[in-house]
Amino acid sequence: MAEIDTGDTAWVIVSTALVMLMTPGLAFFYGGLVRRKNVLSIMMQCFMLLAVISIQWVLFGYSLAFGPDHGGVIGDFSWAGLRGVGAEPNADYAPTIPHQLFMVFQMMFAVLTPALIVGAFAERMKFGAFLLFSVLWATVVYDPMAHWVWGMGGWLRDLGALDFAGGTVVHINAGMAALAAALVIGRRKGYPDTSPPHNLPFVILGAALLWFGWFGFNAGSALGANGLSVSALVATQLGAATAAVAWAVMEWGKGRHATALGTISGAVAGLVAITPAAGFVTPVGAMAIGALSGPGCYFCVVVMKRRLGYDDSLDAFGVHGVGGTLGALLTGLWATTTVNAAGADGLLHGNAGLLLRQLVALAVCAAYSFIVSYGLLKLVDGLVGLRVGEDKESIGLDLTQHSESAYTLIG
Template sequence: MINQADTLFVLLSAAFVMLMTPGLAFFYGGMVRRKNILSVLMQCFVALCLLSLQWILFGYSLSFAPGNGFWGGFSWFGLNGVGSTPYAGYSATIPHQAFMVFQMMFAVITPALIIGAFAERMKFSAFLVFTLLWATFVYDPLCHWVWGEGGWLRNLGVLDFAGGIVVHTSAGIAALVTTIVIGKRKNLEHSPSPHNLPFVVLGTALLWFGWYGFNAGSALAVNGIAVNAFITTNTAAAAAGLSWAFLEWIRNGKPTVFGIVTGSIAGLATITPASGFVSPVSAILIGIAASIVCFIAVAVTKPRFGYDDSLDAFGVHGVGGILGTLLTGVLASKAINPLGANGLFYGNPKQLLIQLLAVAVAVTYTFLVTFGIYKLVDVFFRMRVSEKDELVGLDLTQHRERAYTILE
């Protein structure tokens, strides 16, 4: 039985989440040097185009068709059988296609998140192939395991409301792998300052806005769980942004704009798996934990290990996603969402173990398969641009365009 309010809500949420990919483009684009901003915008935009098609043709089927515990199979190839009647396995009150298109936007933004790790040095052709393969062999299977009907992690009872494992852990670990394998950017004795911080702020605002669709929309219905997810999302972002600014104030002497927005994104990534299962007060704790742990990852651990995760895709999304997934196992409560489970603090330590297992599985799988895909594409396309192209900048060498002029 189709509910019109639910359908409208999910379609609008899909549109919100679509806007997050261009938002991410500006969030990342503002951070790179100005000779590379177009390359980042282009990579995000082409991910939107490419993965929209992949999803319609076979991505949705691989992820959500009722195949077996490990993959969805091809029974919904080309949306065969995915129509306007509801599919009760996912939602009984909205057209199946509405669920499909909502999930499409998740499939688009997840590979786009990885861009932050190898920004300013990956060849465009290689990026296209890598992204298509990664979506197909990492995102689609993981998505099926956690969210798909019959998925083996879902059957174990793992809680991932809107993508702490599927989206943020997977993209974050892929970011860590690619940044290590591709190597550091040239001529960087110190990390360059962002060329356009206002763009970073604009991007954050768009992401924060879109995240309401991402998290509240994941309730797939206009109900109390959606409202709770909306509130926890906003609360965690606020708590994380504020506490990151204070952390900087204490440690570095001044609170920065770059810091408060980075903290907000860390809070948003961390609350994602928990948003539909925890209370607003728990969301404050999650937000504060997000900023402390991600701050350490970005400001202490990264310099110590010396990898060049250009825009902190791992430090913010990967670390935040893993932390949020584990905290879901601690703070989830059936009083908030009767369809969920209780966490450690509500008398169910087993849930934390399930969350831990799911994270370990997602990290291991993503790490190995991403490494394999990278090496494969590298053989045929060479992932990294030539040294000269890197020095000149990707905008001119990959796209023959530049973002800014001096005179008219």
């Protein structure tokens, strides 16, 4: 019988709470970026996912993702309602902590991932359509992909691609779905001449909460309180720090001012990119990944989005899709077994095979997410209509979808 370790258990409990805070953090990050008439709709969507996906996860989501394998593709319903998922550790996933703790830690990832997509269709989607899409997406896209990458018997897990904390399942997955959403729902009225972010201090508060929570996301993914979790913690800090500096330098170098929004966008891009690498790279490797992912995301958010004309309103694809992709590839360069014996050596440590496996995992997940998300969005559009009417978009989603307004003038 596997033995519960109290230190490991304590750390993963704390990490679960840290990752939980990322979804409200995202609510502030995205909420500050939209116009004042839509801030509550964004926060409502994030909080509603925190509630709805928690229920979905316990009822059947966890079982589909981590339950007994069928063909490397999907789990089954034998753990539905958490049957058999209790205090006893699961030796396959996390031998030193209660199985139920592993389940709830993973729940927070399942909540955060669909919340990331919100940034692509902000300010124009019907609340009901959003809910329907999100629950379908969690079930048909997130749960299978989590199984491929993390589930026992999952085919990508067996392939040997490295993804420490969810660069593929969380960030590439959400990023590609975001691109599909931006394309299916179309541009906001008036885009690109829409108003600037209505509350930048909210955005910065949100980024701060994300950065804070990310220590749980990455260092918690070691599933223990040990040298590996500390290594991931250090890599996380350095990935964020170097990407933040890199983004600010890019802005400054272009003859413009270094902006607060740019700097924190860089930090988030670095956090995304370091996610798959966190437990496999040295501190210097982490800084290299941060230094490359900042400018990479900068290019996609500032240059490419404008040229191609899609309205990924809050850059869910530009930061999470692109940052996740860069992170997966750069892991294939800088990964080293000196940090984590269970990992693999990357190209810079003399092994080209890993980069190839990273590329396969990345391409398959990106394609699956984009195609199925696109189909789901079309389906929901046909069933209930994705987009609010033009008049409602003008008035704002806070009033038209929730009968509330964030800011009052008197009283």
